[in-house]
Amino acid sequence: MGKRSNWALPYFIFLVLFVALPLLLIVLYALRDGSGGFTLSNITRFFSDGDALSTFAVSIEVAIENTLICLLLGYPAAYILANKDLNKSAVTAILFILPMWVNALMRTLATAELFNVCGFTLGKGTLIFGMVYDYLPFMIYPIYNVLLKMDKSYGEAAADLGATPSEVFRKITLPLSKPGIFSGILMVFMPTVSTFAISEFLTNNKIKLFGTIIQENINSSMWNYGAALSFIMLVIIGLTTILLGGEDREIEGGTL
Amino acid sequence: MTGRENIIIDIEHVSKSFGGNQVLKDISLYIRKGEFVTLLGPSGCGKTTLLRLLAGFLQPDEGKIMMEWEGKGGKADFRDVAGIPPHLRPLNTVFQRYALFPHLDVYDNIAFGLKLKGVPKDEIETRVKKVLKLVSMSDYEDRDVDSLSGGQQQRVAIARAIINQPKVLLLDEPLAALDLKMRQDMQIELKEMHQKLGITFIYVTHDQGEALTLSDTIVVMNEGKIQQIGTPTDIYNEPVNSFVADFIGESNILNGTMIRDREVNFIGHDFPCVDEGFGENVPVDVVIRPEDVVIGVSIDGAQFTGKVKSCAFKGVHYEMYVDTDSGNELQIQDYDAYEPGTAVEMKINPDDIQVMRKERTENVLECEIIDENHIEMLGEEFECSSIPSGADGPAKAHIKFSKVDLWDHVEDGVTTGEVWFILYKGDHYHLTVKTESGEFIYVDTDDIWDKGDLVGVSIQPGDIIVEAGNGQEK
DSSP: OGGGGGHHHHHHHHHHHIIIIIHHHHHHHHOOOOOOOOHHHHHHHHHHHHHHHHHHHHHHHHHHHHHHHHHHHHHHHHHHHTTTTTOOOHHHHHHGGGGGGSHEEEEEEEHHHHHHHTTTOOSHHHHHHHHHHHHHHHHHHHHHHHHHHOOOHHHHHHHTOOOOOOHIIIIIIHHHHHHHHHHHHHHHHHHHHHHOOHHHHHHHSSOOOHHHHHOOOOOOTOHHHHHHHHHHHHHHHHHEEEEEEEETTTTTTTOO | OOOOOSSEEEEEEEEEEEEEEEEEEEEEEEEEETOEEEESSSSSSHHHHHHHHHTTTOOOOOEEEEEEEGGGOOEEEEOTTTTTGGGSSSSEEEOTTOOOTSSSSSHHHHHHHHHHTHHHHHHHHHHHHHHHHHOTTTTTTTTTTTGGGHHHHHHHHHHHHHTTSSSSEESSSSTTOOOSSHHHHHHHHHHHHHHHHEEEEEEEESOOHHHHHSSSSSEETTEEEEEEEEHHHHHHHOOOSSHHHHHHHOOOEEEEEETTTTTEEEEEEEEEEOOOSSSSEEEEEEOOOOOOOOEESSSSTEEEEEEEEEEOOSSSSHHHEEEEEESEEEEEEEEOOOTTTTTEEEEEOGGGGGEOOSSSSSSEEEEEEEEEEEEEEETTTEEEOOOOTTOEEEEEEEEEEEEEEESSSSGGEEEEEEEEEEESSSSSSEEEEEEETTTTTEEEEOOOOOOOEEEEEOOOGOOOEEEEEETOEE
């Protein structure tokens, strides 16, 4: 063991204290009942809890919708930003990323206030709008990154071999930007499933998301069930990551 | 050269600029069917730009490019390709770094063009197999392109282009990324491929050896202009100017004077030569290839003598530097070695003396007379003691090459410049310096400078000869 490995020690301690330990605590709480005995009932309770299940279904649905809209809006935006003929200045790219510099809660509160002033009824529409607004930069950035780094000669080679501009896009640009798309999807989908603040502010809690019921349980001191729900969500997010990321993750790519 | 028959591409007065920087200046060139043409020149000479104009990735600012085009009913006609996008042009490119599609395997990379054209699957398969065999890459169909070596990627890139049976294949420094041994093998294979396919190859390189080995015709380019077009033998034996002589092969480039037809004076001696029509007592550049100097301790008909300064073995021959009796240095190659210090005799056959008209004998710069003692030139104010009285306005300044002073510290000069090109002329260096104003000034010096050096440039007031009246004439 060289001396240099000691340098990693602070990070190791940090990891143990703030990542491993909390995860362990979540599992521990999820598998205990109120009096401290081992039980699986917290987990099984979720699968018989109609309320929780339907909230979960809504969360997934909202997350999918949000991710799709972000992708449909974000890809063209990233494409235009990364194309030097269409966008001559780096400032435009920064402007698109700029909202990420402002706290999401602030942005959401401000959006809610705007809706109130304009007299919109808060509901699913405003929820999706708020989510897209919050998460769009997370979709644009990784795709923009991949497109910007992509060797222009691939497109030229394809055109040289007889591909029309739209064929160049479908057969070369799009497949080669897959890593960025996957990163974008993960970075939008995962946090949307667990969000609760946006639904609280933008629907006045009319629409409950999975994050909301975890928060409610923890707030009303039902730590064990809350932990179990968190644990289930972690497993689901983990599975999505593996499913989506398994394919092309090793290609140089687009995470932040 | 033969006439203008069988032409497949005709480039007429093409110019191209990028952001005010002119990279191609009035290029005219025609390419015949089946020819192996090489565009040769140092980096930044515009050769790649010309190739990209042909492929259609760039459009010329001026001039036009004509290409033979398959018309209706298979009848070929000639067409201006301005505005025709790359995917419709009847040529294919092998890119410098290959640009193989990383998400496709070897088979799909090569089949890319045919699939786009909607060629039936079984035909694609036979053609891919055939072309893989041609580039000696059979059985590599399923390989990931990232798993291939540089040379193998190169072969796939060539296969991907030629499977479309283009009439013209463009190759952009295709061997630049390979190591020496591989490069030599690929040169031979490329030449064989060219003969087998019978199509036109347009090849871009900065490697003069490669150009000499491969080409039917070489187009030497520098600073956006064509310097010389000819066969490898022409270009090597009869370079038209000192740039070509210096760029192609090793050479001694010397200042000389054409005394009369068939007689030239250089390194302090008169030599019979075969050149005529220069006039009498005209300053010229003389090119002597190192292998063309006959050297020995005692030889018949010796024309001059010298002393060997250094001798190094180069594999087949020895390379020697010899100080001549007139104080010039000559590079000489011979199969026999002469130790440093040996007194030697030398002669040069009339056939082996290449005489070239000097592009210029002194600097002639545009200037503006400010007052009796000052002119504005190269964007700066110079002191000058030879201004004709009463003259003003625009004029021309004449400055001898040897009267331009260069300084290590740029502050010591009136203006600054960058050493752009260096020629060793046997007893001094002839430098081309690009000044801050973008103009070139030519300098003879004994000092050693490197290409790219930043230098201060100044001229003594008495060394600027101003020729007034340029403005009043009109």
